[in-house]
Amino acid sequence: MRGRFPHVLTGVLAGLAILVSAGGARAQVAPCQTNADIWAGQGFANAISLYSLEWAPFGATEWGWETYLPLIQHELRTHCGAGTPIFASHLAAFQQTHDLAPTGLFDSATFQVFRGVWQERRSFIMARLAGECPEPPPINQLGYLVEAEEHADRLTRLLRRDVLAAYRRMAAEARAQVPEIAADPELLQIFSGFRDPEADAARCAQQGNCDGLRRAICSPHRTGTAVDLYVGRLPGSGVDSTAPASRAHMSQGAAYRWLVENAGRFGFTPYVYEPWHWEYVEPWREPSAP
Ligand SMILES: [Zn+2]
Numbered sequence: 211m212r213g214r215f216p217h218v219l220t221g222v223l224a225g226l227a228i229l230v231s232a233g234g235a236r237a238q239v240a241p242c243q244t245n246a247d248i249w250a251g252q253g254f255a256n257a258i259s260l261y262s263l264e265w266a267p268f269g270a271t272e273w274g275w276e277t278y279l280p281l282i283q284h285e286l287r288t289h290c291g292a293g294t295p296i297f298a299s300h301l302a303a304f305q306q307t308h309d310l311a312p313t314g315l316f317d318s319a320t321f322q323v324f325r326g327v328w329q330e331r332r333s334f335i336m337a338r339l340a341g342e343c344p345e346p347p348p349i350n351q352l353g354y355l356v357e358a359e360e361h362a363d364r365l366t367r368l369l370r371r372d373v374l375a376a377y378r379r380m381a382a383e384a385r386a387q388v389p390e391i392a393a394d395p396e397l398l399q400i401f402s403g404f405r406d407p408e409a410d411a412a413r414c415a416q417q418g419n420c421d422g423l424r425r426a427i428c429s430p431h432r433t434g435t436a437v438d439l440y441v442g443r444l445p446g447s448g449v450d451s452t453a454p455a456s457r458a459h460m461s462q463g464a465a466y467r468w469l470v471e472n473a474g475r476f477g478f479t480p481y482v483y484e485p486w487h488w489e490y491v492e493p494w495r496e497p498s499a500p
Pocket residue numbers: 402431436437438486487488
């Protein structure tokens with residue numbers, strides 16, 4: 211747990227403070243502490259499991275679920291922390307809506323429902339489930355990135371033109387809104403866009419790395435609508451390392467958090483397992499409050 215312990219302690223202390231003050235100055239409770247008399251216990255439990263839950267959402271064992279908290283908070287339409295009564299009550303409402311027991315407690319079954327909701331927004335995945343593999347776009351629909359948009363670790367430098375235009379609007383707004391993103395030109399640079407299926411298959415065979423064969427058989431990057439964005443990296447790890455510590459690090463960064471909140475307005479939808487991978491679908495309506 212290392213440096214994480216202070217976070218756990220903070221959450222626990224916040225939970226205790228709520229329990230202690232639950233009957234007291236209710237008129238002055240912060241917005242995230244509303245309904246503490248009902249949901250404080252669940253918040254307390256979530257604050258602990260956020261860092262200590264042992265589970266394997268993608269096959270390998272992970273501890274805690276902080277990596278997924280930004281996407282979950284966005285889906286629940288709350289900025290309240292995982293240890294708060296409001297987060298627990300929104301989670302319970304989500305569970306109720308999706309035919310789960312409305313415990314207000316984060317668990318693996320609830321996560322799998324979130325994951326399904328997010329996957330359904332990826333039109334590429336829905337096509338794959340229908341047994342299709344979308345054709346690459348005609349070459350004249352592809353546009354080149356400019357140098358400032360290319361990450362040093364890039365594989366490719368092409369995107370479908372409309373997707374490139376949406377990316378440019380999105381990156382410009384992120385830099386205008388968040389000084390931390392503007393200060394680091396690497397953030398939101400692209401390290402993979404359109405990938406030619408034949409070149410992908412050749413690379414897979416040559417490197418013996420077929421990413422579970424997905425890359426070789428039918429990668430979303432063949433459409434020119436999938437983009438891998440630099441969202442930071444754990445020192446010593448790759449820009450696309452799926453190691454739990456790598457993904458946890460990326461998910462707490464300013465770039466990823468901004469994307470979770472805002473990318474949908476520009477037509478991009480996330481892939482929960484890869485914080486860097488975003489797919490252009492179309493600008494979509496934000497989910498309504500539960
Ligand atoms: Zn990707």
